Amino acid sequence: xxxxxxxxxxxxxxxxxxxxxxxxxxxxxxxxxxxxxxxxxxxxxxxxxxxxxxxxxxxxxxxxxxxxxxxxxxxxxxxxxxxxxxxxxxxxxxxxxxxxxxxxxxxxxxxxxxxxxxxxxxxxxxxxxxxxxxxxxxxxxxxxxxxxxxxxxxxxxxxxxxxxxxxxxxxxxxxxxxxxxxxxxxxxxxxxxxxxxxxxxxxxxxxxxxxxxxxxxxxxxxxxxxxxxxxxxxxxxxxxxxxxxxxxxxxxxxxxxxxxxxxxxxxxxxxxxxxxxxxxxxxxxxxxxxxxxxxxxxxxxxxxxxxxx
Numbered sequence: 001x002x003x004x005x006x007x008x009x010x011x012x013x014x015x016x017x018x019x020x021x022x023x024x025x026x027x028x029x030x031x032x033x034x035x036x037x038x039x040x041x042x043x044x045x046x047x048x049x050x051x052x053x054x055x056x057x058x059x060x061x062x063x064x065x066x067x068x069x070x071x072x073x074x075x076x077x078x079x080x081x082x083x084x085x086x087x088x089x090x091x092x093x094x095x096x097x098x099x100x101x102x103x104x105x106x107x108x109x110x111x112x113x114x115x116x117x118x119x120x121x122x123x124x125x126x127x128x129x130x131x132x133x134x135x136x137x138x139x140x141x142x143x144x145x146x147x148x149x150x151x152x153x154x155x156x157x158x159x160x161x162x163x164x165x166x167x168x169x170x171x172x173x174x175x176x177x178x179x180x181x182x183x184x185x186x187x188x189x190x191x192x193x194x195x196x197x198x199x200x201x202x203x204x205x206x207x208x209x210x211x212x213x214x215x216x217x218x219x220x221x222x223x224x225x226x227x228x229x230x231x232x233x234x235x236x237x238x239x240x241x242x243x244x245x246x247x248x249x250x251x252x253x254x255x256x257x258x259x260x261x262x263x264x265x266x267x268x269x270x271x272x273x274x275x276x277x278x279x280x281x282x283x284x285x286x287x288x289x290x291x292x293x294x295x296x297x298x299x300x301x302x303x304x305x306x307x308x309x
Contacts, residue, residue, distance in 0.1 A: 015300045019293045026289035034283040037276040038083040040102055040147050043073050044138050046155035046185075047090045047121050048129040049206075050238040052194040053156075055187040056259065065185045066120055068259075069154040072183065073116055075263040076152070082106035083279035087149055089138060090119050093126035096138035102149050121196060129160040132169045132248060139171065139178050139252075150274035151180030151254070152266075157241030161212040171252060179274050182249050182256040183266060186240030193238050206236040 051066040058068050077086060087102035100115050135153060142149050163169070192205035213233040242258060249256040255273045260266045 012300055015296050019296050019300075022289045022293035022296070026286040026293070029285050029289065031282045031284050033280050035278050035280050036081045036083060037271075038081055038085075038279040039270060039274055039276055040085045040149040041080075041152050041270070041274070042087045042089060042098075042102065042138060042142050042145075042149040043076075043116075044089040044091050044096050044134070044151060044153045044155075045069050045073065045119050046129075046131070046153075047092050047119060047124050048158065048160070049121060049124075049127065049196060050129065050156055050158040050160070050193050051185070052121055052196070053186065053191050053238050055189065055191055055239075056185060065156055069183075069185050070116055070119065072260070072263065072266065073152075073154060074113060076266055077105055077109060077112055077116075079263050079267050080105050081279075081281075083281050085147075085149065086112060087145070088112065088115050088119065089141075090123060091131070091134040091138075091153075091155065092124040093128050094130035094133035094137070096134045096141065097125075098141055102145060129158055131155060131157060131159050131244075132163070135248065135252070136169070136171045139175065139180075140173070142178050143176050147277070148176065148178060150178060150270075152183060152270070153180060153254075154183040154185060155245070156186035156238060157182075157184060157245040157248075158238050159241070159244065160235060161215050162235055163244075164215045167215065168247075175252070177275060180252070180254045181266070181269050181273055182245050182254055183260065184240050184242060184245055184256065184258045186238065186259070188239055190234055190237035190239050193236060208233055208236050211235045 045066070046069070047066065051069065052064050054062050054064050056063060056065055056068040058071055063071075080086065082105065084105045085102035086105050087098065088100040089096045089098045091097075099119070100112065103112065105112065135151070138151055138153065142151060195203045195206050197203055213235045240258070245256050248254070255269050257266060257269055260269075
């Protein structure tokens with residue numbers, strides 16, 4: 001397709017008029033009320049030392065589990081509709097410590113992203129990893145907030161000290177409409193856990209004789225030495241504990257996603273699981289008008305080859 005010189009001049013003039021019209025609309029077109037489905041969420045990130053294992057991939061590179069967790073949490077922040085509220089918490093020992101109460105994601109995105117960037121193992125206050133108790137604590141704290149957020153718990157599922165199957169903790173209170181999703185992180189292969197001093201300095205890896213390989217109550221039960229000796233002694237190694245997270249999710253009626261490839265997978269799971277509410281937002285059409293104006297300008301100044309003939 002070839003255009004004559006006069007046709008190109010006319011097309012350019014029409015294009016520039018459209019650009020001016022679109023920019024004018026972007027500046028003066030009134031906002032409109034729009035009803036959207038929003039969520040109220042509490043992100044809980046596991047900051048125990050097993051999350052420093054480097055066995056997950058992000059943008060084609062191997063990274064630590066905590067790096068992966070923070071990157072996916074940030075992507076989810078960006079994908080949530082305006083009007084949603086998100087709070088941040090960190091899990092260490094047996095507690096989920098609230099770092100930031102739920103705030104509106106668009107107005108407070110900068111604050112949320114800056115706080116998220118600071119969450120890592122350097123702020124851990126203990127070396128144990130009693131995941132189940134921390135989940136129960138997160139639920140209890142969510143009940144105290146208004147509106148009550150649902151839980152997004154990002155973890156590898158490693159309990160340390162390990163739990164005995166007959167003493168699995170139970171959440172005995174009413175869930176009170178609190179639901180949530182476990183986001184599993186980590187590979188299937190058992191790998192050494194990096195060891196850090198309390199000041200965050202790396203100090204090799206945990207060795208077999210430095211960790212507990214059975215729960216502290218095992219010696220109080222009438223189990224034979226043969227049964228106890230037959231248990232694997234690999235708590236100094238870590239992988240994603242899919243069986244444990246599956247069982248915990250079932251007990252709490254949560255969902256469990258194994259290392260989602262993209263944020264859309266997690267967002268869909270949340271939309272299908274957690275409660276949503278209608279939120280009327282004052283919607284601006286300016287981004288649409290300016291994007292279309294930019295597209296037209298690109299066609300005018302960077303035309304296809306057949307327009308230049």
